[in-house]
Amino acid sequence: MSNFSCKLFDNLILKSPLILASGISGNSDGLLVRAAKSGAAAVTTKGVTLKYQKGAENPVSTDWGPGLITNLGLSNPGIESMAYMIKTFRNEMGDQTIPIFVNIHGESAEEYAEIARLIAPSHPDLLEIDLPFPDETLAQEITHAVIENASGIPISVKISADYPNIGQLAKVIEDAGADAISAINSMKGLIVDAYAAKPFLSSGVGGISGPAIKPIALYCISEIYQAVNIPVIGTGGVLTGLDMAEMMMAGATIVGIGSALYYSGYGAFSQIMNEFETFMKSEGYQSASELVGKIWR
Amino acid sequence: MEKTILNKEKRSHVFTIDRIRHENEMTSSFIMKESLEGEPGQFLLLWLPGVGEKPFSIAGTHPLVVTVADVGKLTHEIHALKPGDRVWIRGPFGQGYQAYGTDALLVGGGYGASPLLFLAQALIEKGIRVQVFLGARTKDLLILKDQFEELPLKMYITTNDGSCGIQGFVTVPLEESIRNLPDPQDACVYACGPKGMLMGIDALCEKYNIARQLSWEAIMRCGMGLCGNCKIEMPDTWEEPPDKPCSKKAWLVCRDGPTSFTK
Numbered sequence: 001m002s003n004f005s006c007k008l009f010d011n012l013i014l015k016s017p018l019i020l021a022s023g024i025s026g027n028s029d030g031l032l033v034r035a036a037k038s039g040a041a042a043v044t045t046k047g048v049t050l051k052y053q054k055g056a057e058n059p060v061s062t063d064w065g066p067g068l069i070t071n072l073g074l075s076n077p078g079i080e081s082m083a084y085m086i087k088t089f090r091n092e093m094g095d096q097t098i099p100i101f102v103n104i105h106g107e108s109a110e111e112y113a114e115i116a117r118l119i120a121p122s123h124p125d126l127l128e129i130d131l132p133f134p135d136e137t138l139a140q141e142i143t144h145a146v147i148e149n150a151s152g153i154p155i156s157v158k159i160s161a162d163y164p165n166i167g168q169l170a171k172v173i174e175d176a177g178a179d180a181i182s183a184i185n186s187m188k189g190l191i192v193d194a195y196a197a198k199p200f201l202s203s204g205v206g207g208i209s210g211p212a213i214k215p216i217a218l219y220c221i222s223e224i225y226q227a228v229n230i231p232v233i234g235t236g237g238v239l240t241g242l243d244m245a246e247m248m249m250a251g252a253t254i255v256g257i258g259s260a261l262y263y264s265g266y267g268a269f270s271q272i273m274n275e276f277e278t279f280m281k282s283e284g285y286q287s288a289s290e291l292v293g294k295i296w297r
Numbered sequence: 298m299e300k301t302i303l304n305k306e307k308r309s310h311v312f313t314i315d316r317i318r319h320e321n322e323m324t325s326s327f328i329m330k331e332s333l334e335g336e337p338g339q340f341l342l343l344w345l346p347g348v349g350e351k352p353f354s355i356a357g358t359h360p361l362v363v364t365v366a367d368v369g370k371l372t373h374e375i376h377a378l379k380p381g382d383r384v385w386i387r388g389p390f391g392q393g394y395q396a397y398g399t400d401a402l403l404v405g406g407g408y409g410a411s412p413l414l415f416l417a418q419a420l421i422e423k424g425i426r427v428q429v430f431l432g433a434r435t436k437d438l439l440i441l442k443d444q445f446e447e448l449p450l451k452m453y454i455t456t457n458d459g460s461c462g463i464q465g466f467v468t469v470p471l472e473e474s475i476r477n478l479p480d481p482q483d484a485c486v487y488a489c490g491p492k493g494m495l496m497g498i499d500a501l502c503e504k505y506n507i508a509r510q511l512s513w514e515a516i517m518r519c520g521m522g523l524c525g526n527c528k529i530e531m532p533d534t535w536e537e538p539p540d541k542p543c544s545k546k547a548w549l550v551c552r553d554g555p556t557s558f559t560k
Contacts, residue, residue, distance in 0.1 A: 027524070027525050030528060030530075030546045031525045031547045031549075038543070060518050061521055062307070063307040064308060193309060
């Protein structure tokens with residue numbers, strides 16, 4: 001396979017631009033290892049909170065046709081177990097150094113500060129902040145709080161498409177000192193079963209992911225790319241190598257997949273990379289970085 | 298190869314209960330008016346709006362049969378349903394049993410027997426010789442005994458307390474039958490039940506070098522291979538497929554399984 005290594009930061013180079021996004025399999029070191037050995041260039045844990053959270057009752061997800069809807073209710077083992085998971089993941093991976101990103105979720109800047117302080121000694125390769133809701137002041141406060149407590153670990157802030165001026169929000173986050181922007185998060189949605197006359201998920205609302213949100217993700221990523229100078233970790237509906245190339249052209253430096261593991265299993269990583277390589281060869285691209293923001297150059 | 302998820306499998310569909318067959322004090326089979334395409338060993342997700350959703354083995358397809366033990370909140374609500382009531386079902390999901398060889402030894406532990414009647418019927422139709430081994434702690438926990446008796450097969454019953462059939466574990470008559478097989482290389486053990494039983498059967502099959510298909514249980518959340526809740530570690534004897542690296546330590550019951558195949 002060609003060399004598609006890409007530089008996310010000066011001190012963080014990935015073997016390819018394709019990573020495991022947050023939310024999938026990320027509560028288990030065994031499954032993170034499986035994703036890494038299946039070809040992920042980095043893995044992201046599921047959103048972790050200060051304390052263990054049991055999560056929502058079934059049903060927690062379904063395929064509604066053009067995409068998925070999921071609401072696991074933030075089920076996760078809590079930040080202290082996550083520290084142990086990072087260690088186990090690295091031990092299992094041995095010499096194969098695959099970066100591990102930790103997605104963190106809190107309700108206030110103080111809580112984020114505490115989470116960052118507790119996870120920092122485990123040295124995850126990146127902390128991805130999952131904003132509780134998109135708001136410029138809150139994003140700024142949380143970014144500051146995490147940076148102050150993260151002992152130099154790079155920070156990315158994950159934002160959702162629900163914000164009206166996503167480029168502006170990204171700029172505020174960059175100015176607050178973040179090293180990257182992750183976009184987009186799943187989008188709020190509701191699936192109703194007409195015969196049951198009830199929402200299908202036990203929580204009612206859920207996060208829409210998969211192909212349904214890809215054009216929205218591309219739009220948001222291109223807006224963010226134009227607004228900031230830090231790299232964009234693109235996520236949202238990527239299922240194929242072409243999807244990945246398109247997301248990079250919109251402005252993503254690296255691309256995360258999640259729902260693709262439902263559509264194609266763990267084989268999604270090798271399948272997408274094979275398709276990506278075929279595309280790169282046929283169009284004569286030499287390196288992954290040539291694609292980043294191509295539609296704007 | 299993983300089975301592709303088809304369009305029709307995605308969302309829940311309404312099924313209407315046609316009749317209910319009581320299997321024992323705590324277990325009933327719900328026979329629907331409608332059919333569902335699926336294979337023995339695959340599972341479905343049954344939803345009662347406002348109550349919850351859980352995975353169940355497919356116990357028959359034409360019409361659809363779901364065998365449910367009354368063990369929790371949702372299953373208790375299902376047991377309160379009557380003919381004419383509706384349930385919501387999506388599926389089938391997962392990898393089912395495959396017909397293999399000329400002799401089949403089907404082993405069910407407790408209500409783990411629920412997919413095996415459907416499997417026995419499918420194997421007999423293919424001309425495969427079938428023997429069934431039903432094990433339970435006590436007589437009252439055995440299911441589908443009368444239904445199996447109607448089929449052209451040999452049946453062995455074991456109970457831990459000796460209240461029905463042979464006293465002891467199901468592996469005792471199973472081992473004897475494996476020894477008496479005309480050609481163990483042309484036979485397969487199909488089992489469904491608790492983990493301890495499956496591990497015991499796996500070890501026994503390893504000893505006699507006989508193929509086995511084991512259907513594993515786990516607490517399932519999303520049922521779509523995403524949440525990772527149903528992840529289990531496979532026994533040492535299980536050979537990891539080259540296209541599924543590191544799946545041995547992180548095997549998803551909902552997606553890689555529920556049925557594993559060791560030849």
